[in-house]
Amino acid sequence: MSDERAATAPELYATCTPNSLPVDGRTPYGHQVNVLDERMTIADTFDLPALETFDADQAEATLTAAGYVPQGPWSASGAGHMCQVARVDEL
Numbered sequence: 001m002s003d004e005r006a007a008t009a010p011e012l013y014a015t016c017t018p019n020s021l022p023v024d025g026r027t028p029y030g031h032q033v034n035v036l037d038e039r040m041t042i043a044d045t046f047d048l049p050a051l052e053t054f055d056a057d058q059a060e061a062t063l064t065a066a067g068y069v070p071q072g073p074w075s076a077s078g079a080g081h082m083c084q085v086a087r088v089d090e091l
Contacts, residue, residue: 011038012087014068016059017080019049026052033059035068035085044068054081 013036018027030049037043046062056074063070063085071084 012036012043012068012085013082014059014063014070014085015077015080015082016048016054016074017078019047028052031059031080033062035063056081 014033015036016031016033018031019029020027030047031051031054033046033048034042035044044066046066048058048062051058054074059074059081060070067088068085069088069091071086074081074083
């Protein structure tokens with residue numbers, strides 16, 4: 001990405017959180033991935049109903065299919081995980 005585009009591209013973060021409280025370490029209703037903009041407004045949401053525990057590969061595959069690219073590792077954040085992402089068309 002050019003320096004000019006990098007300066008104007010919004011900061012985006014992906015969060016992956018369980019859709020329910022865990023039961024025996026698993027979440028029976030899956031997870032949800034939200035893409036948040038710099039104001040922490042939800043820009044996109046993806047349901048992962050079969051994901052019973054956090055799986056970075058599955059979350060990243062979902063983001064990539066939707067046009068987002070992770071920009072670093074996932075880190076634990078509250079009840080879920082978070083990483084910075086960029087739109088493919090902004091790279």
